[in-house]
Amino acid sequence: MAFLALIRKARVSLNRESSDIPPGSLPNPGSVEKELTMKILQVVHGFLPQFRGGTELYLLGLVRELRRLGHDVEIVTGTTHVADEPKIDRFIHDGFPVHKIVLSGSYLEHWTRSLCPDASALFRDVVKSVRPDIVHIQHWYRLSRDLAEQATRLDVPVVCTLHDLWTSCPRIFRIRDESFCERPLGSENCLSCVPRFPWMDDPMTAREIDLFRDDFVQELALARRIIVPSEAHGELVRSVLPVDEARIHVLPHGTITGLGSESRPPLASAKKAPRENDRRRPIRLGMWGHLFHMKGAHLLLEAMGEIRRKDRFEIHIWGEVIEPAYKERLEELSQGLNVHWHGAYQPPDLAKTPLDVAVIPSLCAESFSFVLDEAFALGLPAIVSDRGALAERIGNAGAVFEAESSKSLSAVLIDLIRRPDQIAAWREAIPELVGMDWHAREMGRIYEKVVREGAPLEGPGNELLERRLGHLARRQRESEALMFGYLGHIKREQGRGDHYEGVVKEMIAKEIRMGAEKARAEDKARDLEAQLRTLREEVRSRSAELKTMDDALKTMDKELKSMDRDLKSMDRELKARESRIEERERLLETLGLEVEWLREVLLLIEDDEPRLPPVHAPIPETSVHVPGLGPMEEVRSMDEALSRGFLKTLRGLREGRRFLTDHLAEKDRVVVRLAEMVEEMRRAFTAILGSEERFDEIEGAEEAVRDVDVPVLGTLGEARRVNLDLAREALTHVAQLRRSLEAAESEVLLLRARSQTESEPDAETETEAESGTETETEAETAAETAEPTPDPAGAEGSPKAAEDV
Structure with a gap:
């Protein structure tokens, strides 16, 4: 063992002498306790300015603190950009040299392309040129799943941080049929779940899955330290992958809430900020981040729909929905609820809307959750699912519900209606956030220990390499078989084409023979066309005459209808006049009798005994x-x-x-x-x-x-x-x-x-x-x-x- 230690120290010394790092930055054999200043190569799947997610902002904060501690840091990143030929684009961001590996081809993010020889070769070139003391792999995505192997072969020790479950799931987040999957990685469990190309049959897919698993098992075995941000994430990794528990190191992430949001108040002042204590107003719930299905926004809306007193809550949601089907589902679930959609946002936007409680209903196992950090920084307690690091971190600063259960979440919300005072108690229990300076110092100590240990002496074995070569050879043979099949098909089609060529030649000869007949036919056709034009003109003329006659008939029909209406009107008028004549005749008869009566009255008035005569004219009924x-x-x-x-x-x-x-x-x-x-x-x-x-x-x-x-x-x-x-x-x-x-x-x-x-x-x-x-x-x-x-x-x-x- 002592001999191995001396060899390792000598190798480190030789590496330092051949590098551009100033002498004295690495310890000599007699001063092992002295703090080292190191050249560190950080590897990540994407970096600013193209990508700006939680991992990217975390890495930016970490390298800033490492630089402040005196370390020299460079960054290797993947990208979604493509080139005609694989290459490295170099640029400076925030004072850090960045090596962007640009690949060629398509489907670069597909899990079957995660072993990329082009990316491996370019990464090896970067390691050779930078000559780092240590390589820290933050992620393998968009690069290649043999980065630790390449660094170890160059005698550079490796540390990796597992931010998610990519090393144990080709789908990254272990979501299967809209539920969380806890099965170990392997072809027997994953064959029906992983995405595949149309030409991939089951045997080929099974070999790809097992090779994917074995590559990452070797990567984690070559890493001198496996850093996880929470105990829950470490336990999950151990349950799905054969990992040496002794090399798993739990180190909470340093907070990134201060990055890009200088106007945000510190946690202590946020907790002491005055809050409205009006039990009559709605309880304001907030949710933000990437609105994918696995983040569980639909779960919050479903739970709210199960509550009778929906008016007691006001929901604010920040973020964009990428999938159209999921967006339509969220819009349907939000009908009848007091939901405010704020869309795309920047972290400072969250402080502009007063909130009472944050909700993180994630379906996947969160490794740490920077969203929870943001909630704590705003002085907000949180209601979280019991999966992953959320339940571990929340403590007494909120409530926990059963993941994927809207009923469990609705029960927590109903209890919040009954006991709204518990929000104040939750707020008082919000823990202090881990500073990035402390996190960087702890990470530096891990780097120092790993550098002192050096890369594994055994290095990667050849068995896996032989399997890869065998798999690639087999895939090459299968591709060639497919190609030969396509070539045979092409030859068959070519023979069929030769046959058709003779048919075409015969048809051409026949066409030549038919040329004269065609000319005669064309002449006859022209004559027929002239006759047809004459007939068409005659038809148009006759059509115009028919149209004129039709218009005349329509006019006559209208006149007949008008005359019929006039006759009916005259008939009604005649009947009315006959009725009036009869009525007036009755009136004349009545008036005649009345006149006779009046004459009798005048005659009787002159008598000695005046009196009224009897009435002879009856009054008509009308x-x-x-x-x-x-x-x-x-x-x-x-x-x-x-x-x-x-x-x-x-x-x-x-x-x-x-x-x-x-x-x-x-x-x-x-x-x-x-x-x-x-x-x-x-x-x-x-x-x-x-x-x-x-x-x-x-x-x-x-x-x-x-x-x-x-x-x-x-x-x-x-x-x-x-x-x-x-x-x-x-x-x-x-x-x-x-x-x-x-x-x-x-x-x-x-x-x-x-x-x-x-x-x-x-x-x-x-x-x-x-x-x-x-x-x-x-x-x-x-x-x-x-x-x-x-x-x-x-x-x-x-x-x-x-x-x-």
Whole structure:
């Protein structure tokens, strides 16, 4: 053993002397405890500025701290860029030399291309040119899965960090059928799961899987230290790969929350920041990162859909959804929920939205989770799944639910509704984050120990190399067999082509023979085309004529339809006019009976015993409107009222006349008596006085007799005035009755004239209707403006006669 140690030290010394690192940076054999300054070659699958993920930012923070500690660091990175020929592009980023290995070809990220001889050769060239003291492999993806072997063959010790499960799963994250897979890597477990090309059969795929496993088993065996960021990740690696537990070293990542987010508050101030403590407002949940299916965003939305009081939560989600089907699923699950989609983001954006709790519902086994670091840096407790490092790191700073179970997550959320005060207790339990400076110092100590140990003396065996060569040879043979199969197919197709060539030649000869016939046929075709054009012109002409005739027929059809509508309208009008004629005939009959009745009324009024005759004209069922006078019912009611009033007045006049006759007779008797008395008095006074003056006094006494009171009527003058008033009132009623009779007779004449002209042509009907209307208007005007005319034949209707009475 001592001899091996001396050989190793000598090899390290020789490496240092042949490198460009200044002397004294490596320890001499007598100062093993002195801290080393080393040249370190970091290897990663992608680096800034092309990639900016968690691993890339972690590596940037680590190399910065290593540089601050005095170490010389260079970086080898993979890329998705391709070139015509494999090459190395060199550039400087943040002061660090970067060697980017650019490959050629396609499907470079496919797991079957993870063993890439071109990448291995280019990596070996970089190691030879840089001459590092140690190689730290952060990832093999996009490079080759024999990097540790290549460095060991160049006598450079290797350290590797397992950021994920790429070394134990061709699908990287061990997600199978949307669930986490814990089966050991091997063809017996992975044959039906791994992606394959169409030409890969089961035996070829099985050999690829087993070779993939054995290559990484050797890589981890050649690494002097296997660094994992959590105990949970180390246990998972040991369960799926045969790894020496003694070489697994747990070293938590240094935080990267300060990278690119200088405005973010430190953890202590974030925990002490004032928080709203309003139990009435919703609890604000936050989730961010790469929104793949394995990150479990759908699980949060499903759990929220199972909660009855959905309004008690407000969800904020940052990140982009790459897969269209998964995006559609998330949009469907978010219906009816209070979800805010913020899209692409930068780390400082998270501090702009107030949150209460972070949710990390990952389906895969997280090796560390920088998202949890970001939540702690923001002073947020977290609800996490119980898979991987999340449950290990959360402690009392949050809650844990069963991975892949929406019911378990909904139970945690329901408990949060019932006991929202536990958020404050969770916040107080948030641990301090591991600083990148401490992490880099610990990593430097690991480097120093590994450098002192040196690369393994045994080195990689040839068995695996022979298997690779055998696999490549077999794959070459299978490819050649496929190629020969394709060549045979091509030859068969070529023979078939020769046969077709003879057929084609015969067809060409036949075509030549048919040339003349074709020319003749073309001439005939041209003649036929000319005839066809003539026929087409004739057809177009006939079509135009047919169209004209069709338009004329359509016009005639429209006219017939219009005439039919007019006939129907005229038929309806004729029926309406017949109905009006019948109605007016009934009205004429009714008015004739009414006129007869009024005439009888006038005749009976002149009798000594005035009375109303019986009504001979029944009122029609339908109310008839008499122009100028109103409805028939009102005309008859008015006539009856006037007749009754006139009869009442006439009876009063006749009673007064009888009384006046009797009174006048009595008056005559009184006058005669008075005359006799006057005569007697005249004679007496004449005899006594014998003078004319005395006689005049007696004559004055005779004038005084005229004021004698008449019984019931008062004085003779008052009785006369009463008689005159009664006579005038009676004459007024008679005049009104005569006007009504004249108006009724005029209307009867007008209706008879209209009924006679209904059946005449429309133009004559309209003219006569207009003249009838003018006649009616003149009759109404004359009836309204006519003054009462006393009847000269009746002495009782004359004011002079009444005055004489």
